[in-house]
Amino acid sequence: MKSRARTSRSDSPNNSITEVAALAEVSTATVSRVLSGRRNKDDDIARRVRDAAEKLHYSANSAASSLRSDITNTLGVVIPSPIDAFSAQLLSKLEPKAREDGKYILASMGETAKEQGECIDSLIARGVDGLIVIPIPGADLSEIIADSATDKIPIVQISGRNTSSKVNWVGIDGVSSMREAITHITDHNGTSIMFMSAGLDNDATADAFVAFQNSSQITGYLHEPEWTTFGECTIQRGYNDTLKAFEDAEDRPNAIICSSDDIAVGSMMALQQLGIAVPNEVKIIGFGDSQLAAAYHPSITTLRPPYESMAEEALRLIKLKRSGRHHLPSHTAFPPQVIRRESTSSPRIGTSDMADPR
Amino acid sequence: MKSRARTSRSDSPNNSITEVAALAEVSTATVSRVLSGRRNKDDDIARRVRDAAEKLHYSANSAASSLRSDITNTLGVVIPSPIDAFSAQLLSKLEPKAREDGKYILASMGETAKEQGECIDSLIARGVDGLIVIPIPGADLSEIIADSATDKIPIVQISGRNTSSKVNWVGIDGVSSMREAITHITDHNGTSIMFMSAGLDNDATADAFVAFQNSSQITGYLHEPEWTTFGECTIQRGYNDTLKAFEDAEDRPNAIICSSDDIAVGSMMALQQLGIAVPNEVKIIGFGDSQLAAAYHPSITTLRPPYESMAEEALRLIKLKRSGRHHLPSHTAFPPQVIRRESTSSPRIGTSDMADPR
DNA sequence: TTGTAGGCGTTATCAA
């Protein structure tokens, strides 16, 4: 199509960069150098080139440039689905940062480990400069990733299981997460805590809470074994588990830590139904910083995953791998951030909070 | 990098397609034709080529192919944000369908009309084969889109305002939406309906409900002017408006239509607080088929936007525009689908529904 | 520092 546009304007062999070079009265090489920033003087030549480029609305043909330089300015991102809140949040941080670097995001999704593997292969074949993978919940993609052309292009796994130490990993710091949650709860006078953990089929955000039941820092607060449950990160599960845990009116938790905001919402529904006031009688904290937690009534305190840090680190690793040669795989976990809301605030909730607009 | 890989294997000038051609004992031209499906015989030659390609793990260098053919196999998608449920749902339908066609999705997001315009320009400069744009709520991008190289590459706008008839548009059929909602409500004995419409700052899904207040089919059910409100599509708004509408215990609606699931949830919260039973005393229907509506207790009947149809149509238009020359811009609206749930079902809700797992 | 010229891997053209 481009060629059509050109030929319609003139019949001469007018390669874009050639036109710019002609107008600026320099060689195409100089144009290339100036425009790619490889010539940093700001003299007359540079100005002439830039002016010519602007006048002609020139922008380099990316296919030609990729072909010659083996750099596509393209980053592959493999996610379970954009509907997944974790993936969506991360993507929303990744894309602008990548664009600042002149990189485009090639988005691809796979709902199974196999599909994700195919995405990875396909994107590598497409020639992406780097690959960021968010595995589907429960799957261990690290083997697949390690098998891919890890030596040719940089790959970063975000969150999820990672059994292969050969793969770059960026994620949420689970121990910090739990510590933040517990500290926040105890700061607000929570003493006997119910903990709804993710199960084995845990999702990305829930990951954070797994595998540290034995941390000495926390066991003190989770006395009652039946107050720690494992399961899906759903509203339904939060509802069911909460009803069960609060069956005995004599012996109830006064605080609940949830591995996801959905669980927290389900739990709140159950408490509401039981006529138990939040935060007066029970404090509750979720995880994931979902829109729902913010909008719920009362609003739910939550732990915000370090989306921004993860996105930055992933991009940093990719850039780094491209320049330097063969760094060791890196493995970095960032702590979440407490978003304080009504569900753990000092007492008193009421309609008055919500009645006034905005 | 590729060249490095090659040279490490051998020092001869082994262009990928050349290797395949050599192994299959045909010319590179033939390899190209067979592999690109432009030669549909399945004779010995074709088989030899395919075998050779597979043996060598060959896949065409997309940069070279794009450079020569001016086809990048790349589709630009501009969305407000992947966090936006509408965009996420659509993207999740678009990507697999595009991949079936061998197209990759270049995802780009802009939170303002200006940013989205930049995304469009940038993607066009990048050489995408087509562009799909979901405008941010309230913005009218059709001018910007019309100004873009619409004659060079096909652009489709999905949902949102479209004042320029020169732009391809695909979206939700608002009149059908309202009719579906009302029919469903009246089928379930709703007689006096409260309607929480989107405001001027309406979002994509809400669009559907705007601009047909005067439809004679519906005015009959919306007697009370104060029972039709305009505003944000938020939980908060649904909560507030509902409290207000139900102030007078003598004269209350027995059904509520909401322009979004969030509104419906807020409304349910308010009703719960007022001790009004859903669906026994009030039927309620939302819009958007959000996860929240499905998980809420009781689950909320909702209208599912025609994501699949919209995605398919958008891709069809793009393919069509590429082949044929200069069709007239198309403008297609699809009706939503009712997802029946408890909030409009026959009476009786109770804990029993939820108590049993799954 | 600038210009010249060759090649990146593929597909389109054209002749056989």
Add this chain to the structure above:
DNA sequence: TTGATAACGCCTACAA
């Protein structure tokens, strides 16, 4: 149909 050959537009040795 197939094969030889010439672009596609850019970048980068290399020479000046």
